[in-house]
Amino acid sequence: MSPMLEVKDLRGGYGLVKVLHGLDFHVNESEVVVILGANGAGKTTTLRAISGMIQTTGSVKLAGEEINSAKPADIVRKGVAHVPQGRGTFPELSVEDNLTVGAYARKDNEVQADMDKWYEIYPVLFERRTQTAGSLSGGEQQMLAVARALMSRPELVLLDEPSLGLAPLIVEDLFERFAEINKKSGTTLLVVEQNAQLALGIADRAYVLEAGTIAIEGDAADLIDDDTIRKVYLGI
Amino acid sequence: MQLFVQRLFDALANGSTYALVAVALVLIFKATTLVNFAQGELAMLGAFVTLVLAYEQGIPMWLAVFLAMIILGVFAAGVERVLIRPFDPADHLPLVIITLGLFLGINAMAGIVWRFDPRSFPELFPSGNAFTWGSASLRWYTVFTVLTVLVTIGLLQLLLNKTKIGLAFRAVSSNLESSELVGIRVGPTLQFGWALAAAVGTLGAAVYVADPFRQLEPSIMLRVLIFAVSAAALGGLDSLWGALAGGIAIGAIQSLVVPYVPFIPNELGLAAAVVVLMLVLLVRPAGLFGTPAVSRV
Numbered sequence A: 001m002s003p004m005l006e007v008k009d010l011r012g013g014y015g016l017v018k019v020l021h022g023l024d025f026h027v028n029e030s031e032v033v034v035i036l037g038a039n040g041a042g043k044t045t046t047l048r049a050i051s052g053m054i055q056t057t058g059s060v061k062l063a064g065e066e067i068n069s070a071k072p073a074d075i076v077r078k079g080v081a082h083v084p085q086g087r088g089t090f091p092e093l094s095v096e097d098n099l100t101v102g103a104y105a106r107k108d109n110e111v112q113a114d115m116d117k118w119y120e121i122y123p124v125l126f127e128r129r130t131q132t133a134g135s136l137s138g139g140e141q142q143m144l145a146v147a148r149a150l151m152s153r154p155e156l157v158l159l160d161e162p163s164l165g166l167a168p169l170i171v172e173d174l175f176e177r178f179a180e181i182n183k184k185s186g187t188t189l190l191v192v193e194q195n196a197q198l199a200l201g202i203a204d205r206a207y208v209l210e211a212g213t214i215a216i217e218g219d220a221a222d223l224i225d226d227d228t229i230r231k232v233y234l235g236i
Numbered sequence B: 001m002q003l004f005v006q007r008l009f010d011a012l013a014n015g016s017t018y019a020l021v022a023v024a025l026v027l028i029f030k031a032t033t034l035v036n037f038a039q040g041e042l043a044m045l046g047a048f049v050t051l052v053l054a055y056e057q058g059i060p061m062w063l064a065v066f067l068a069m070i071i072l073g074v075f076a077a078g079v080e081r082v083l084i085r086p087f088d089p090a091d092h093l094p095l096v097i098i099t100l101g102l103f104l105g106i107n108a109m110a111g112i113v114w115r116f117d118p119r120s121f122p123e124l125f126p127s128g129n130a131f132t133w134g135s136a137s138l139r140w141y142t143v144f145t146v147l148t149v150l151v152t153i154g155l156l157q158l159l160l161n162k163t164k165i166g167l168a169f170r171a172v173s174s175n176l177e178s179s180e181l182v183g184i185r186v187g188p189t190l191q192f193g194w195a196l197a198a199a200v201g202t203l204g205a206a207v208y209v210a211d212p213f214r215q216l217e218p219s220i221m222l223r224v225l226i227f228a229v230s231a232a233a234l235g236g237l238d239s240l241w242g243a244l245a246g247g248i249a250i251g252a253i254q255s256l257v258v259p260y261v262p263f264i265p266n267e268l269g270l271a272a273a274v275v276v277l278m279l280v281l282l283v284r285p286a287g288l289f290g291t292p293a294v295s296r297v
């Protein structure tokens, strides 16, 4: 069976600035895979390439189907959700509208039921459902961003530094939620993180990205134990 | 006193038509943070199309206006597709130049096709007065113009807040990248905004020249555009009701402040409106009803 996501020789960047120099990696179905790397290594660029936000060469296959030349709107409809770095909520829209628009690509009639489910998981979103997303705290916005992404009922979720700027307790809660989403519904997660320890804690496998290429790959458990890797790449 | 009341009524009539064009500007601004300088000329084109439909095809006046709104909507959708979409939406300068080019192009084209001499435009509303008080009279034209604005803004609010395309439009206005990431097709959504704006602008121009005191000519919307831009900016550029408030305020400055402040000559009414606008923006950069550019990270 082909993996959920298979990336081969991915190259590209922003105009003349080349950021990715031939990436190869894959994510199996129902796996949690984390991509670690220093600032500017190209983590965000990699996720943007997968969801079709930038032009790249190479191959990106989703469950065996080539999607590298597809448009973002079509990639969403194939089951990929993307929580961008910095949350990517709609600040002028109400919390409720943010969730509704998250289900924009869906055609079934269970949107309301899903929304109620998220309100149950995050009661604070229910309390603030008429408030604009821009008025939420950072932690609440991240909850909203995650809920919004999952409103599309994705098979693969791309999470770009979800821990950024959040208090340790909130981050822990968030990662527990990711693990739970993965276990309960088998949703595949590809997480980009600086917080290596926490991310490796919920991941099956990990890649370390260095200046646009994969420098190291392995099982999360092995990486967390490897002393050189801990010192050089993860700083823990 | 009666003169004052009369001027108040004038302010209402002028202000409402400015508001209609301002609403069209706001629709495009909301989606693209771009002021479409060609909005007035698109509206003027719509008024000419109305005239052609009504006089040459013999179509009833209101139906002609409605058809012209649709025709201009389709035309603006084409303009968006061909002239706007190929450019990077984040880079404003080329887009501003394109809207200025459109402005000149449409104006020249209208001049070639319809000549520059004024033509009378059929009335859209009953003539006569709804109410008279001494020398002050409230014309039916004013009453219906105000009603037209209120109904238009009300319908637009429903469209934006209660429909799926409205949600997409608001999402694109709020966050372009995330809109793509939830599966919204941004291009067609913006195109819809252009079409909607052109239709509303057409209505605005038709109502403006339907005043029996006015005639239609290719440069009719020049002044209106300046007032409408001021009205939109005063209202906050991204608020529909703000556009209405801004329109009425600009109308009031024009017909109340200018006649009562002796050192402003009548010819400077236009400039006075812009000066007031600048003063307001100094104190409130986001306009009276605009969303202040505050974002938390």
Ligand SMILES: Nc1ncnc2c1ncn2[C@@H]1O[C@H](COP(=O)(O)OP(=O)(O)OP(=O)(O)O)[C@@H](O)[C@H]1O
Pocket: A014, A017, A019, A037, A038, A039, A040, A041, A042, A043, A044, A045, A046, A085
């Ligand atoms: N829009 C852009 N235009 C030009 N260069 C860009 C753009 N976005 C990112 N870059 C460059 O691409 C490189 C990789 O950026 P990227 O955002 O992918 O890094 P990252 O690994 O996500 O870093 P961080 O941990 O800081 O988020 C950087 O050198 C950056 O300067």
Ligand SMILES: [Mg+2]
Pocket: A043, A044, A045, A085, A160, A161
């Ligand atoms: Mg990044």
